[in-house]
Amino acid sequence: MTDKPTRLELENQVAELKRQNEILRLQLSPQNQQKKRQKESLVERNSVADAYIRTILDNMGDSVFVKDDQSRLVLVNDAFCEMFGLPREEIMGNTLAEHVPPDERESFLKIDRQVLADGKENINEETLTLRGAETMIISTRKSRYVDASGKRFLVGVVRDITASKKAEQALKKSEMQLRELNATKDKLFSIMGHDLRAPLNNILGLSELLIESVKKSKTAKSEEYLALVVASVKNTLTLLDNLLNWAKSQTGEISYKPERIDLPSVIREVFELSSPIAKAKNISLRQTASEEIEVYTDERMLKTILRNLISNAIKFTKSGGSIIVSVVLEKNKVQFSVADNGLGINAEVSKKLFEMSANTSSLGTANEKGSGLGLALCKEFVKKLGGDIWLESREGDGSDFKFTLPMNR
Structure with a gap:
């Protein structure tokens, strides 16, 4: 013989059916239907917005990241993964300090902590040696973001400035070479204006003395003057030869x-x-x-x-x-x-x-x-x-x- 429900159990079942019926009535009401549609629309719009944001970030040339207050990465774009040569799944939730030598980890995280603490923007340049022993110079801009709940995040942009730094170094080197060439030019003009003039004047003076000595038949003096003329001419020719050789060496003609x-x-x-x-x-x-x-x-x-x-x-x-x-x-x-x-x-x-x-x-x-x-x-x-x-x-x-x-x- 089957046991019949008690009066209390029947009353509880009726109460539960009424409650469920009320919930169903409320859900089917025009107002709740509208709220539901709005909620679904909001979720859909947020999903589309997230997709747009992801597309924009992944198409940026610079590397972008977001870190939590523990310096763990919660968002990175494709450029960031490509720069560090790491897959996204290996990066997310980590600090990247795992990929830094132990003696450098403290300094690696120090700037993050400072920006998260005082909210002051930081721009830092450093030389980065990647896994493939490829070295690059990067510029990192970090700033603090606080959401509606008061939670702090670190937002950053990493830019590869290797090419610009090399160009800057090349420019400085060219400037230094230009200064040296300018000094060389001034030196050459000084040599031509002074050091060539002096020996030529000596040759002229000695030649005049030699002429006078020949006229007076002073053979010994003539020989002495002639020897000095020859020596002076040879010195002058050496100087001219040096000038010519130097000029040719600078223009690549030698x-x-x-x-x-x-x-x-x-x-x-x-x-x-x-x-x-x-x-x-x-x-x-x-x-x-x-x-x-x-x-x-x-x-x-x-x-x-x-x-x-x-x-x-x-x-x-x-x-x-x-x-x-x-x-x-x-x-x-x-x-x-x-x-x-x-x-x-x-x-x-x-x-x-x-x-x-x-x-x-x-x-x-x-x-x-x-x-x-x-x-x-x-x-x-x-x-x-x-x-x-x-x-x-x-x-x-x-x-x-x-x-x-x-x-x-």
Whole structure:
């Protein structure tokens, strides 16, 4: 026999049916139907808005992110994922500090905490090394956002500024080169306006004395004046040659023409050109090069280097002094040395000695004037030949100019 519901149970069932009927009536009422449609419309509009926002963010060139108050990423766009080389699912909910070396994590999160705390916008530049060992320079702009509930978020934009920074560095380098070229131009004008004028005046004066001496049949004096004229002309020709070579080197007109050359014979040729000036100051020239040493290089450039170094040594060596040119083999290169027992050069002057823009020229032991161009040209040519040049000197103890050239280039 089936148990019948009690009166109380029937009353409860009737009450439940009335409640459900009332809920159904309210849901079916025009007002509630309208509210339902409005709610569904709002949800739909929010969904469309979210899709629009996502599309806009993903089509931005800059990387965009939103972090919560724990610096966890809650929103990133495609550009952000692409910049860091990480999938979105690996980024979301993380701080990215996991991808930073442990010793840098504190500084990585410090700026986030500061912006979240004081609300002040921060723009920071840093060098970023990515997983593929690719280095870029990024600029990050961060600001705080507080929603209706009072929760704080960090909104940021990351921009790759590597190209602009490289362009800025290139511009600074070009500006520096332009300044150097301008200083070189001023130096060249000074040489042409002063250093060429002085020796030409000397030649003119000596020629007039020579004419008078010939008229008076003073043979000894004539020979003396003639020797000085020859020396002065050779100095002037050397200066003109340096000017021409320097100008050609700056415009790229000097070509590298290597050939197999015998070093002792090249040094002897340079000695022949330099001996009249050395003899006038009673300075001896000696070489200690082995007859077997040969090198494959540009003979004209090498002679210009040696001629200028020897000329410089003569200028700063006193009467009765000596200059020794030596060559030694060092594995696959040759080291040249032009050493004198002259005045020597202090450390401060030595630092700028090979720079064209530096005004390092000074009077020689016989008050000889120089242009300061010769040593700069030596550095330029040694570099073109694939070698290095330097100076070993101490004031009062002479100077030793050394340079190396590869045996074969």
